[in-house]
Structure formats: structure tokens, C-alpha cells
Amino acid sequence: MHSSFLKQRSGISKRSVIIPIILILALFFAAGFYMITIAREFYYQEKVKEASLLARSYAESLGIIIDAEYQLDQQMHSTLNVAGAILSKYAEPFTDEVLAEFAEYLEVDVIYLYNQNLELTHSSDSNFIGWQSEEGHPTQNFHASGMMSFVEEIRRNTTSGILYKYGYYRFPDNRMVQVGLLAETISELYAQFDSQYLINELMEHNIHAQIVFLDNAGQIIASSSPDYNEIMVNATKHNLPVMFGEYRNIEWEGTPYLVYRMPIRVKDVLSGSLLLFYDMRVAENLLSGLILVISITLGLFFLLFSYSIMHTHRKNQHIVTIAYHDELTGLPNHRYFNELVSESHSTPLTCLILNPKNFKAINLMYGYAYGNEVLIHISDILSALQNRQENLQVFRISDDRFIILMHSHERQKQTDALIASMQLLGSQYQDVNSLDFSIGIASSYTAGHDPSLLIKQASIALNATSEESFVQEYDSSMEELLLHNDTIEQELKRAIRGEEGILSLAFQPIVNAKSTNIYGFEALARLESPKLGTIPPLEFISLAEQRHLIIPLGDKIIDLATDFLHTIQEHFDENIHVAINISALQVIEKNFTSKLQKLAERKQINLNQVELELTESLFTQDLHFIASQLRELRQLGIYISIDDFGTGFSSLSRLGSLEIDILKLDRLFVTPLGETGDRSLVTDIISMAHHLGKQVIAEGVETEAQRHYLKEAHCDFLQGYLLSKPLAYSDAILLLEQETTYDT
Ligand code: C2E
Ligand code: MG
Ligand code: MG
DSSP, X not given: OOOSSSOOOOSSOXXXXXXXXXXXXXXXXXXXXXXXXXXXXXXXXXXXXXHHHHHHHHHHHHHHHHHHHHHHHHHHHHHHHHHHHHHHHOOSXXXXXHHHHHHHHHTOSXXXXXOTTOBEEEETTSOXXXXXXOTTSXXXXXXXXXXXXXXXXXXXXXXXXXXXXXEEEEOTXXXXXXXXXXXXXXXXXXXXXXXXXXXXXXXXXXXXXEEEEEOTTSBEEEESSGGGTTOBOOTTTTTOOOSTTOXXXXXXXXXXXXXXXXXXXXXXXXXXXXXXXXEOHHHHHHHHHHHHHHXXXXXXXXXXXXXXXXXHHHHHHHHHHHHHBOTTTOOBOHHHHHHHHHHOOOSSEEEEEEEETTHHHHXXXXXXXXXXXXXXXXXXXXXXXXXXXXXXXXXXXXXXXXXXXXXXXXXXXXXXXXXXXXXXXXXXXXXXXXXXXXXXXXXXXXXXXXXXXXXXXXXXXXXXXXXXXXXXXXXXXXXXXXXXXXXXXXXXXXXXXXXXXXXXXXXEEEEETTTOBEXXXXXXXXXXXXXXXXXXXXXXXXXXXXXXXXXXXXXXXXXXXXXXXXXXXXXXXXXXXXXXXXXXXXXXXXXXXXXXXXXXXXXXXXXXXXXXXXXXXGGGSOHHHHHHHHHHHHHTTOXXXXXXXXXXXXXXXXXXXXXXXXXXXXXXXXXXGGSSSOOHHHHHHHHHHHHTXXXXXXXXXXXXHHHHHHHHTTOOEEOSTTTOXXXXXXXXXXXXXXXXXXXX
């Protein structure tokens, strides 16, 4: 399950793949369509050209044939005419034999001679002699026409019924001769020049076309399908080309044809037209094959392109995944967080930084491999939480910092769940010195979230967590505190570098309770900041400890305090002690004693007037080592006192075994002494301390009543505002010069 309130950054969007693929597909479609159209058009034009050439050649052939037929007709005419003319010039009286000879000579089949009354007088075959022409007979018609000669179309002999082509010739004396050619002979001759015959011939060599020969009226004269001959064709009705040179695509009896119309001319005279039906089946099959090849090729290219786009996409996706995820845990990383938050419109948004506090120590103690295991374990638990909780997203932004992003209004519930998970996890790592977590929380309430601000504020909150409150929510005072502490740190560094006027010491007198003489001074550090004014030592000392500045700062303080001691030792005989507050971190420093020794040698001071004030927190350290350190210090003549005694964890028995000279009874015990009530506790502590051979300084003595009581209880030394506030160097020296005592 994924969080719904945040737009997931799954890497590169699918759109970046789909869009190019669709574009390429469209491009390929367009290219394919264009290529096919071009190919079809080209191929079609080729076919048109072919068809028109074919039609032209057929039309020419037909024209020639028609012309040849005409020529033949002319030939027939002249044969019959010549025969008639020659006979008319013949002077001898005709006999049948003479006519027979003429017929043979002139290569005609029959010759008949008629007298003026149209009675057949002579015949080349000796038939029909004495036959009388009747009214309406062709001979009668010619005779009546007054023409000199005439050639008839082929007709049957009215008597024999045999087909002949006859020619007539009129003699000057109005007799006439009829010359006949047997149609049988003529048609053999004619057959070679017949258009149907030609079409049949042509069709033998061409299986891709059909030919139709129309006369000028549109009737079919001859065709490759003779069944249609003599039918009248209506071009418009049958969607056939009307104009010459025009072509049309038609489908006829299920076959696609390209139809082309061509004129047939005989000696420039239009004799009819030719319709060429070009069978487009082969062409279309070829074209379909071509389309298939183009489609397959483009299809393959498309697949290739798509594959390479997908491949690149997957690769990029992988790169993006790497770029946006943490390598160790696989959780989204800092970059992911930044982009997600800046793009999120969900408000308010809450960011938790989870930090395993002692992770550095785990790494150092158990090694990095184990540290990594712990981190993976944490990430697993957080991922499980993410799966259980709606609207929650987990990130790992640095080594030991996890971020949990959530809706602010669900925060309480989810934070509780997170804490429970983490506590459970922590309990599983009890062997590793327990795994503790701290959590810093920050929220962004306005859209246009700033991821770095969110992280910064959550980190500030994290920084403000403590042992007591391991969950902190950011508020602006934390940031101010951070700034404040930073300023202090800068001042501390300047002080450590030795800049004048920042670090100084105040000296508070410690007074002998009985004699009221000054026993010594406690050196109290003072930090004066030009920006922040006087900074309380409790504040800057603990900051110096946190920021690892306490050693050099402590050295500086020891330096100033021993300067003061040097002055005392130089000018006053008395055994005046100087008490210096020392942090536990200074004591556990290995060369601490040797450093003090060298200092004493360098400054020519006697260390048996030095008292080091240590707090009870020291006893949380390695006691064995502490004991040896104290022993060494003691050997240098240094006195050891326990500051704020009674507020910490030290037991009197432990104190007995350590080289401790003085207990400084905390103000907490001293303050109530002025009032009525049980005072026996203080009396008991003092007497027990004496019993263990230790002296007691009472801190924070503010009233005479307290002083009185402490004196009664045999407290050795007193310190407090009643006697003196901490004083400046010169004022402290002045006290010694004046040999001040503190009587009541
Ligand atoms: P502390 O060592 O217990 O020092 C005594 C603190 O009590 C001093 O506060 C002092 O001014 C204050 N005081 C003395 N008499 C009275 C009194 O009658 N009434 C009240 N209310 N207060 C009194 P100060 O100077 O603010 O120091 C606070 C703490 O800072 C010291 O407590 C000590 O723990 C630490 N500190 C001061 N200087 C140093 C230093 O040089 N090094 C280290 N490590 N810690 C220091
Ligand atoms: Mg002190
Ligand atoms: Mg104290």
C-alpha cells in the first residue's frame, strides 16, 4: 500500500514512453499510407499507360483492317466496273462462250447480258437465258436509276438463292451487263480483313484484356466476347468512358477492369471506337503483395523502435530508482523527499526525524556491518508501519536519520504508533547497550512546502531532545536557543584563543567557621559576551562540555586561577587555598595531572594550596580509573573536594575509599537551616564526614541563623553571600591585604 496524499515519484512517467510510441505509430501509419498511395498511383499510371498503348495499337490495327476491307471493297467495285466497261466496248456479237471467256479472263464468276427490255440474253454459264427482270428486282432498280454503273452489296440470287456480289454496267444503247462474284470466294478474302477475326487473333495473345469495337452509333461491331455483338452500348448508363482517351475503373461480373476508350480512324475519318477492358486482377494482386511487404517492413521497424524506446525507458527508470533511493535500505532518499515535499499540495504536512541516538557507538563497538544490519532492521520496521498506516511515507536522508512524512491531523495517532514500534525495536537490541531513539517534529502549514526548512526545523527539534523528553516538537524558541548557544560557542572559542575581556574569574571567599579568617577562595568562571552580556557559568560550562570545548576552556580557567594563586603565594605568607571547579571530562583526561604538574613548575607555584572541586557526576565514570587519577592528584599535593555534595549519587562508603579531602555541602541542605525543622541530617552528614577524615564546607550561607547552626554542627568552613559575594580579582586581593575576618 502506498501513501495517497503524496504524489508518488515512481521515476519517469509512463507518458514519456506511450507518447513517443503513439507518435511513431502515427508516423509509420502516415508513412505507410503515403508509400502505398504513391505505389498504387505509380502502378496505376503504369497500367493506364500500358492499357492506353495497348488500346492505341488495337485501335490502329482495327483502323488498318477497316481500311483494308474498304480497299477490298473498292477493288471489288473496280473489278465489276472494269468488267462492265470492257464488255461495253466489245464490238463482236456476244455469245455465251465469249462471255465465259471474258469471265475467266476477268476473274469473275458470272456475266449476264440484258437487252433494253431487261431480258437476259446471254450468260457466261449458259443459265437463265430468257429470264425477264421483274418490277422491284435489283436489275430493274439499276436500269430505272439512270446510273452508268453500280455495285451491290452481297445478296442472294433471286432464282438460285446463291450469294453473290453483283455489279451493273449500262451500255450506250441502254442494254446492260451484270457481272457477279461468288460471295463464297469473296468472304474468304474478306475474312482476313474482318474486325471480329482480328479481335479473335489479338485475343489469342492477350489474356489480360477484353476488346469491344463500337461503331459511331454505339453498336458493338465486334468484341472479344462475340455474344455481345450487335448490342447497343449506353456508355453513361454502364459507367463506361465517354470521351476518347478517358479511362474508368469498373467492376464487371466480379472482375475489376480499367476501361479505356480509343477512337478508330480510317484515313482521318472516325469509324468507331474501341473499348479496352484491362483486367486489373493481376495488378491488384501485385499491389496487395506490395502493400503487405510495406506493412510488414514498417511493422517490423515499429516493433524495433518501440522495443528500443521501452528498453531505454526501463534503463532510465532503473537510473531514476537508484537516484531516488537509498542504496542500503531501499527507502526513498533525501532527493526524493525534497521533490515530493516541494510538489505536495497537501497541508498541513508534518515531518518527523527519527534518530537512533547511540548509533555511532554501535558502529564503533560492533562494526559497520552490524550497524548496517541495525539500519536495515529499522527501515523494515518503518516500512511495515508505512504499510499499516495510511498517508505515511518513510525516507532515509542520511546515515542514521530517517524521516517520516505524514498528514498533520493524523500526527498524534501515527506518532504514537511510531514510538510504539521503535520501543519494541529498542527492546530487541538490549544486548547493544539498548537502542534509544529521539524524534524531532516539524510541520508546514502552508502550501508550497520548503523541504529544507522542514528538515531544518525537525533537526532543531531533534537537537532539543533530552533523556527526559525524547520527542520534541519544533518551536521558534529552539531556534533562538540554538543561535544563542552558537553565539556562546563563538565567545568560548575566542576566550580559548586568548582574546582579552571575555573570560574572567570571580573569587568567593571561603571562611573558617571557627576563626572567621579567610581559608581560601573559590574561583568562579565569568563569561562576558558583547552580544549577550554576562553568561551564567552553568550555561556556558555545560555548553562547553557538549561542544567538546571544556578541556581547553578548563585549561584557561586553571591558568587564570593559578595566576591568582601565584599572586597570593608571592605576597602573602598565609596558607590561602584556591578552589577550582573542574568538569568530570577534565579529570578523565589522561595527562590531566602531568599537565598540572608542568604548569606548577612553569609558574613556580605550590600545588598544596590548590583545591579541585569535582561533582558527584564523576562517579558515573570508570571508578577504578578515577581513583587512580585522584591518587595522582593527591600526590601532587592537590586537595580534592566534592562540590554540591548531597545532590548526586555518592555514598559515604564510596567516599571513604577515595582520596577526597573536603565535602562541599550543597546549598540545598544549608538554605532550610535558618528555619525551624529537622536539622539533624546536616549534623549527621558533617559528623560522618569528620568520621571519614574529611572536612566540610557549607555552600550558600546566607543568614546568621544558618551560620550559627553550622558552627554548632562543627562545620569546618562557610561560603555564601552572608560572608561575601564572588569578588573581582583586585577586590579579593584587597581582602587579604586588609586581613579581613568575618565575625558576626
Ligand atoms: P558551585 O561550584 O556550586 O559554585 C557556587 C555557586 O553558588 C556560584 O554560582 C556562587 O556564585 C553561588 N553562591 C555562592 N554563595 C551563594 C549564596 O549565599 N547564595 C546563592 N544563592 N548562591 C551562592 P555561579 O558562580 O553562578 O556558579 C555556578 C556553578 O557553575 C558553580 O557551582 C559551578 O558548578 C559552575 N562553575 C562556575 N565556575 C566554574 C568553572 O570555572 N569550572 C567549572 N567546571 N564549573 C564552574
Ligand atoms: Mg564549586
Ligand atoms: Mg556548589
